[in-house]
Amino acid sequence: MLRASVVGRRAASTLALAARTERLLAAKAASGKSFDQLASDLGTTNTYAAQLLLGQAKLTDATASKLKEALPGLDDADLRSMGTCPDRSYDPFVFQDPVAYRLKEAVCHNARSIKMIINEQCGDGIMSAIDMYLDVGTVKGRQGERRVVVTMNGKFLPFVEQRAEDNSCPAPHE
Structure with a gap:
């Protein structure tokens, strides 16, 4: 029973991350900015900017305000959830x-x-x-x-x- 509960929570977490990623990428697309431009706004590498949107890096408070300014369409709840420790895994596919x-x-x-x-x-x-x-x-x-x-x-x-x-x-x- 416990195993099913853990699997269920992981599946819900994976779905929530996927939904958040879609919202973040949609905000980036709406801004018309490239990852290079976003990285310049954030003061990060282009790869780190992409990792933030994909949920592979933790958003710091200092960078959160820059990200909100760079992509004004972002939701505050998404920004807060990006500040938690990410599950740095990858899709084997x-x-x-x-x-x-x-x-x-x-x-x-x-x-x-x-x-x-x-x-x-x-x-x-x-x-x-x-x-x-x-x-x-x-x-x-x-x-x-x-x-x-x-x-x-x-x-x-x-x-x-x-x-x-x-x-x-x-x-x-x-």
């Missing part, structure tokens, strides 16, 4: 979209090289996906073609030796 599939493919094909270069330049560690700026833009190629540029600017997080004396909360041992 997103990878059926050619853009998403190709991005995943590009990262997967280059992941080992990227890892080796990060390790060579920074040491043993990883790039944070939490403390990361993501921006998307275009440039002109050598033959005048449009080229897509995806910039991931992430904080380097070194792996540490797990020394017992540094563990401020050791696990209980019997």
Whole structure:
């Protein structure tokens, strides 16, 4: 019985998020603004502006007032709900979209090289996906073609030796 209750709440939450996302995207469309323009109004990257509207990022109080000004058609209840901690998940069907599939493919094909270069330049560690700026833009190629540029600017997080004396909360041992 409890499981059905949890599943029901998650389904209701998913539907509520989808409805809110539709309202937010409709307000953006009505404004005629691009994600680049919205990002400029908010002082964020274009990707973060999109994440806000899609429910993938938390709206801060400082940015909420800017968003209300940039998209005056927004409802105050939607703005309040955007200030709660989001459920940062994704629809697995997103990878059926050619853009998403190709991005995943590009990262997967280059992941080992990227890892080796990060390790060579920074040491043993990883790039944070939490403390990361993501921006998307275009440039002109050598033959005048449009080229897509995806910039991931992430904080380097070194792996540490797990020394017992540094563990401020050791696990209980019997």
